[in-house]
Amino acid sequence: MNISMKLRTSPIKRKQTTKFSINKSSLNKRKRQIGKSRCKVCCCSxxxxxxxxxxxxxxxxxxxxxxxxxxxxxxxxxxxxxxxxxxxxxxxxxxxxxxxxxxxxxxxxxxxxxxxxxxxxxxxxxxxxxxxxxxxxxxxxxxxxxxxxxxxxxxxxxxxxxxxxxLSPTNCLQILKFATQYFCNKLIEQGNRYVLQHFGEVLLKNECFCDLSGPLLVQILSDDYLNVKSEEVVFQAVQKWINFNISERKVHLLELLKCIRMGNLSYGRISKIAHWPLLQTDSACTLYITDILTIINDVKEVEIDPLNTYLSRPRIPYDIVFSIGGWSSGSPTSFIETYDNRADRWLISDKSDVVARAYHGMCTYMNNIYLVGGFDGNEYFNTVRCFNPSNHTWSDCACMYYSRCYVSVVLCAGKIYAMGGYNGRIRMSSVERYDPLRNQWELIPSMQKQRSDACAAVLNNKIYIVGGFNGQEVMNSGEMYDPLVNQWTYIPPMISARSGVSLIAYSNSLYAIGGFNGYTRLPTMEKFTPDLSTNPGWIEISEMLTPRSNFGTVILDGCIYVIGGFNGSTTVNYVEYYDVDLDEWMEAASMNLNRSALSACVISGLPNSKDYSILHYKPKEPQENDEG
CATH class of the missing domain: 3.30.710.10 (Potassium Channel Kv1.1; Chain A)
Known part of the structure; x- marks a missing residue:
């Protein structure tokens, strides 16, 4: 009980004394205790x-x-x-x-x-x-x-x-300002984190953005955790805030300009920034931009260490891609790589599972990664392993009813679905569903066709699965499962038959990518929008740069990324991404390991996302007996 409470609950009895002595150390200790008791504690503690x-x-x-x-x-x-x-x-x-x-x-x-x-x-x-x-x-x-x-x-x-x-992009700044007035430390912490994680939307939608103080804006823009797709967004923020009141705010221009990590922009982009009329009238800013362009031009042929150079220091990513397992160099692996999309680098994790597996399924729930089924070259698994990236630990979950490799796995309404696959004897049509909260599997109605090496995705709370191999032929058919009616129904068939295909949902459409048609690996992609009123079926769109099957696929920064796979002659580590708006494929950094039959997923907003970024990465020191 603190002192203020004692004063309110019990009367003070005073005792008269004629003599007393003061112990200075006790008095100082008492003063410190009183000071602590008067500090206001977080109201939301x-x-x-x-x-x-x-x-x-x-x-x-x-x-x-x-x-x-x-x-x-x-x-x-x-x-x-x-x-x-x-x-x-x-x-x-x-x-x-x-x-x-x-x-x-x-x-x-x-x-x-x-x-x-x-x-x-x-x-x-x-x-x-x-x-x-x-x-x-x-x-x-x-x-x-x-x-x-x-x-x-x-x-x-x-x-x-x-x-x-x-908390939302439209109110987070108002809530953050209010929380600081009432010592709501948890709300302040979460509000700050929300602003950093959703900065692009805050910049566009929050009416109070221009009411930020100069020092607070500097604090936000210089933070490693600022989630921006490009440093151009940081420049847009500076420009918007200064233009709101140029006469009073232009004194902050140079300080804000230094928050932009221009080493992560191209020479042309920086030159475009330099043409802002307000910059051209400020001699200090003009000199700064000139120096930046000179530095970048001088070192463009030299590899710069981003950890030691603020200009090219990448931000810590909000979304982390995990690539786990797969088939490499003739055997399965438990290898984990993470992709830092702000640095465009794949990083090797030292937290690989003890179980190597390929042709498994994978999904995420509550920021945990679930690996389902698979094959290690000898055994077909019915086991399920869970990885918690927040504390880097692995754990076992309840086993499935059936062993399954080439299995299709999705998360729908908080339940994990495992569909079809191969158990070492037959291609399967059976489906089972896992409740992570109860750690229990249950069987649900089977698909209408046997499918292994198919792929599934969730759109509008319905599960879609396409392609695969039934033991005799590669298929182009597809089905949809509605959990509300507990029933499978056919959907229009794809244009091409595909096994080892990837199916992914994005922006109310399904994209079937790559795969094997029975003769060759495919670079093609088809799009299907399940709108019964205007449904034209599947339509072909832009091809990948590399044909492949049995690869990982994720949505990242509004683009579809394809990762690794088999190109018909060898496993590959190539990564490319499809910009839906531009209808164009582009290359990204390659993985460190060639592999196919891997699985990939994205986890957003990890509290320890820095652990999976290049800012945390420490390359291994060469040993004395290392060659080269």
Whole structure:
């Protein structure tokens, strides 16, 4: 119990003394304790949260206006009859007010005039009598303000929880500003993180962006965790903020300009920035840009260490691609690589699983990665392994009913589905579903066709699966499973038969990419939009740069990435991505290991995303006996 609480709950008994001595060390220790007790603790801290049972009789007495012994008059003139003891039970403010604990020689106060609206006070009163608090977007700020003033910590916590759940690009800056006024440290931390992670949307949608102070904007733009697809977005932020009030804000221009990591932009992009008229009228900024262009031009043929050069230091990615397992050099592997899309580099992880596997399925749930089934060259697995990237640990999950390699795996409505595959004897049509919360598998209706080496995706809470091999032929057919009716139905067939295909959902359409048609590996891609009113079936769109089958596919930065695979003669480590808006394929950095039959996924917003970025990566030191 802190000192302030002791002063309120027990009278001080003074004892007369004629002589006393002071121990300086004890006195200094006491001063430090008093100082600590006066520091305000985070209002939304968990340790403040105490559950309390609210007797129903309280609400009945209030509704019947019985045994009321106090009055509260709000600023709009509305009067509430209250029970002082009930308000005192939830609020230290009202306890001190009504018990007159400060001026003990005076009578207790029974009436109070408050500078609060009756609408807001009624909500606080509801909580005092029932424990219920009707918080919504229109009243949360007022409720938090007065709950903090009256010391009703439980309401403050409810408000903070509501605001945390309500964070969006349009309101995060307002919430962050408000949280700083009330020592809501958790809300401040989450608000800061949200602004960094969704900065592009905040820049476009938040009306309060231009109200940021210069120092706060510098802090945001210089942060390693700022999630921007390109440093051009940082320049756009600087330009928008300065243009809002040029006469007062141009003094910040050079400092803000230095937040842009121009080493990650091309020479042409930097030259375009240099043509901003406001920059050309500022001699210091013009000199800075000239120096940057000179440096980049001089070292463009030299490899720069991004860790030691701020100009080319990459941001920490918000989205991390994990590439796990697969077939390489004639055997399966448990190898993990992660892709840092801000540095365009694949990094080798030292947290590989103990189980090597290929032709497995993989999906993510609650920031955990689940590896399902697969093949190690001898055994067909029914096992499931879970990797937690937040703490770098592996664990076993419940086994499937059947062993499955070449299995198709998706997550739909919080459940993991394993469809078809090969058990070492037959190609399968059976389907089972896993509940991660219960750690339990269950069988559901089988597909209409046997399929191994097919691929599945989820769109609008329905599961689609296409292609595959049935033991006799490569197929072009597809099916859809609706969990609400627990039934499989056919969808229009693809243009090409494909096994080892990748199917991925993006922007209300399905994309079937690559695969093997029974004769050759395919570079082609087909698109299907399941809109019954205008459905033309599958249509062919741009081809990949490299034909491939049995590769990983993810959505990253609004593009479709294809990773590794088999090109018909060898496993490859090539990575390329498809820009849907441009209808164009482009190359990305290659993996460190050639492999096919791998699986890939994306996890966003990891608290330790730096662990999987180039800023954390430390290349192995060469050993004395290493050659070369």
């Amino acid at each position: 968990v340790k403040w949260n105490a559950e309390f049972d609210f007797p129903k009789i309280w609400e009945e007495l209030r509704n019947e206006n019985q045994l009321c012994d106090g009055i509260v008059r709000c600023q709009d003139g509305v009067v509430f009859n209250i029970h002082r003891i009930i308000l005192s039970a939830v609020s230290p403010y009202f306890r001190a007010l009504f018990t007159n604990s400060i001026n003990r020689d005076k009578k207790d106060i029974k009436e109070s005039n408050l500078g609060i609206s009756s609408q807001t006070f009624r909500i606080i009163l509801d909580y005092a009598y029932t424990g219920r608090c009707a918080i919504n977007k229109s009243n949360v700020f007022d409720i938090l303000k007065y709950a903090d003033q009256y010391g009703i910590i439980s309401i403050v916590q409810k408000c903070c929880r509501f605001l945390l759940d309500d």
